[in-house]
Amino acid sequence: MKIGGVPTQGDFHEAIATRSDRWYSACLKITRNPDMAADAVQDALLNAWNKRHQFEHGARLDTWIHRIVINAALNQIRKSKPGIFEPLETDIEDVTATPHVELENHELESRLARSLSGLSEVERICFVLKHLEQWRIAEIATQLELNDGRVKQAIFRAVKKLRISMQDMQRERNE
């Protein structure tokens, strides 16, 4: 995998061939919408291509693109639901998904991924960024324009809910 230097067309093809499943999957976890995830990856790739001269020496191309992909997914969410990250007293669960989208999600996703749908949008995104993408709390807070406390609270609630759904899954498996 490409490390440092200006990436070539071939380097991008290699990154797509080996890492695009991870990018798409991460976007799906953030957006829960296959169209938005697909658009996010495409936007990010073109963005990365146009900015490839800024690619830093010593960095990994796939990791660099991954970060751009995650930002593109967050932009997709912002565009589709303006004000989604604005502070509320309590987060509400995503009720805007249409039956069609819900059905699509149901068919596309594993049981495990569906457990993320029990979280509010902010809880899900904060959990994914913190635990799956390994962003720092401060980074998440800056990107989502929230304060650190709210991010921590969202992650705490997300983990609590996911623990319960994980226990349910294990119980069902044992029965």
Added chain:
Amino acid sequence: MNDDLDNIVAAHRADIHKAPPHLVRQWHVAIDEAAALERGREHKVKSGWRPNSLFWGMAVSAALAVGVAIGFLASDRAITTQVPQLVDIQPQTNVIPAAFTRGLAAHFRDSKDQLENLDIESDSAMLILQLIEQNRLFQKAADQSNAPQLARVLRAFEPILLRLAAAETAPEDAAALRAQLSFELNVMLTKLANESSDKTHST
């Protein structure tokens, strides 16, 4: 308790959803097209200014200026005619303004005319790049008007235009792409005309 969290995180990390093959192909093509477009641009810069490209640039800029002016006039008229009917005003979320739809129809019509009259042998890349820029403006406006499906349709035009602009596209492929674009633009124009006539009948 922490083991519990580690298990949850590990399970979610391992849960990779494969990207559909047609999307992966689309991403490869997008990179090839962006690279081809860039090479085309470099080629144009090296070959310098030609009176023909200057003519097309000026023509498209003039068309854009007229389009923007018409857009402004249309939106002004819409405001003045709506003012006396304050009682009928409905929440406007998810409703694309009529002036935008008219501007979009003009964009589709102009694009179609220009592509049909395009002389592929001559310096056409500049004109197509202008069309792409204009298309992006409408795409952005559609996004901001909360019309994601329309934005997606507009986004889908871009790879075809990029391929058409690429220096190495064979003339026969270019002709096929122009025919495809012309067909798609016709479909969109018919759709917009039907929607606007539905609105007229319903009022």
